[in-house]
Amino acid sequence: MKAVKIIDNIYWIGAVDWDVRDFHGYSTNRGTTYNAFLIIDEKITLIDTVKSSLKAEFLERLRSIIDPAKIDYIVVNHVEMDHSGILPEMVELIKPEKIICSKMGHKALVEHFHQTDWPYEIAEPGRDLSLGEKTLSFIETRMLHWPDSMFTYVKEDKLLFSSDAFGQHLATSERFDDQVDQAILVEELTKYYANILTLYSPKVKKLLETVKEIGLEIKMIAPDHGVIWRSNPGLPLQYYEKWSDNIGDGSALVIYDTMWHSTEKMAKQISAGLEEENISVKLLNLRYNHRSDVMREVLNADGIILGCPTLNNGLLPRMAGFLMYMSGLRPANKVGAAFGSFGWSGESIKLLHKAMEDLKFDLVDPGFRVKYIPETEDLEKCVELGRAVGRKIKER
Numbered sequence: 001m002k003a004v005k006i007i008d009n010i011y012w013i014g015a016v017d018w019d020v021r022d023f024h025g026y027s028t029n030r031g032t033t034y035n036a037f038l039i040i041d042e043k044i045t046l047i048d049t050v051k052s053s054l055k056a057e058f059l060e061r062l063r064s065i066i067d068p069a070k071i072d073y074i075v076v077n078h079v080e081m082d083h084s085g086i087l088p089e090m091v092e093l094i095k096p097e098k099i100i101c102s103k104m105g106h107k108a109l110v111e112h113f114h115q116t117d118w119p120y121e122i123a124e125p126g127r128d129l130s131l132g133e134k135t136l137s138f139i140e141t142r143m144l145h146w147p148d149s150m151f152t153y154v155k156e157d158k159l160l161f162s163s164d165a166f167g168q169h170l171a172t173s174e175r176f177d178d179q180v181d182q183a184i185l186v187e188e189l190t191k192y193y194a195n196i197l198t199l200y201s202p203k204v205k206k207l208l209e210t211v212k213e214i215g216l217e218i219k220m221i222a223p224d225h226g227v228i229w230r231s232n233p234g235l236p237l238q239y240y241e242k243w244s245d246n247i248g249d250g251s252a253l254v255i256y257d258t259m260w261h262s263t264e265k266m267a268k269q270i271s272a273g274l275e276e277e278n279i280s281v282k283l284l285n286l287r288y289n290h291r292s293d294v295m296r297e298v299l300n301a302d303g304i305i306l307g308c309p310t311l312n313n314g315l316l317p318r319m320a321g322f323l324m325y326m327s328g329l330r331p332a333n334k335v336g337a338a339f340g341s342f343g344w345s346g347e348s349i350k351l352l353h354k355a356m357e358d359l360k361f362d363l364v365d366p367g368f369r370v371k372y373i374p375e376t377e378d379l380e381k382c383v384e385l386g387r388a389v390g391r392k393i394k395e396r
């Protein structure tokens with residue numbers, strides 16, 4: 001396995017994880033990559049490392065360019081273990097002159113690996129670090145998505161090492177954006193933002209404003225996951241701008257779980273009501289759709305209609321799990337509504353309603369519930385609920 005040159009004297013030396021299917025609760029159906037990079041200059045510099053299970057692959061690529069002992073600096077853009085898992089072994093092997101990280105990165109590295117005597121150097125935002133021919137500068141991106149996160153920029157190449165930002169969980173033998181199916185690329189870029197960054201949208205917005213203010217020219221973006229944006233680095237920036245502004249595409253989602261098909265019948269009629277208002281709608285049964293795929297859809301939708309029957313005075317477990325996941329990610333600026341069937345106590349729609357109220361969704365009040373099995377007139381009311389949500393979406 002060989003390194004891949006991405007620009008003069010800079011190489012990709014990461015690893016491809018074809019098998020990973022679960023990334024802390026996010027379904028990675030297309031696997032992922034852990035990207036690491038090597039800059040050959042007077043000061044040879046390693047940017048990030050890989051997950052520990054892929055150490056051999058990383059080392060083979062690194063050794064195809066240079067003996068690791070010749071590396072001078074290690075830059076740690078992010079301490080999460082998929083990028084720092086082999087750091088202690090690399091420090092041992094390389095004996096670097098400097099380990100460059102953010103202030104919070106220093107704290108996190110010590111808290112992870114308990115090594116206080118490594119040669120840390122805090123990357124001061126705005127201060128350049130010359131490697132010889134190339135110059136690095138650093139941008140603190142605190143909470144995007146960890147406190148330690150930062151970007152590293154190569155001034156001469158206008159190349160941004162963006163850590164997790166602009167990444168995609170996509171295992172491929174190709175390394176660049178122009179070599180892969182564009183629809184799949186955008187789908188995985190979307191899913192990544194939806195499941196990792198939605199919560200931090202205000203910070204993404206601020207960061208994009210800072211990038212504009214300082215006039216940072218970007219010719220290439222090399223994230224820590226997926227392909228490198230060499231042909232169209234503007235594309236992920238445009239999408240991030242749209243998502244951080246919480247701008248939807250006018251569509252709606254009916255997300256539900258069902259026990260004996262009553263809530264399912266209601267979901268279908270609500271969907272029909274939305275269609276009558278010419279709203280594009282997707283029916284997402286949580287039994288068949290993974291929460292992280294549903295979140296990808298939530299990112300772009302304007303209307304979120306949640307349906308669940310009552311079980312043991314609460315929700316069905318799949319809806320309870322989804323609700324907790326979505327509430328943590330805090331999607332914003334949505335129209336919402338709740339529905340569901342019940343037998344005797346009927347708490348489910350109150351719980352759904354409350355969760356969406358907490359997210360400040362613009363709610364169609366008070367939602368609609370049906371005892372046991374919906375009759376014709378109940379189903380007509382479901383159509384009307386769908387139409388009411390549709391009208392609210394169109395008024396925005």
Ligand code: FEO
Pocket residue numbers: 078080081082083145146164224225
């Ligand atoms: Fe790819 Fe936050 O680690």
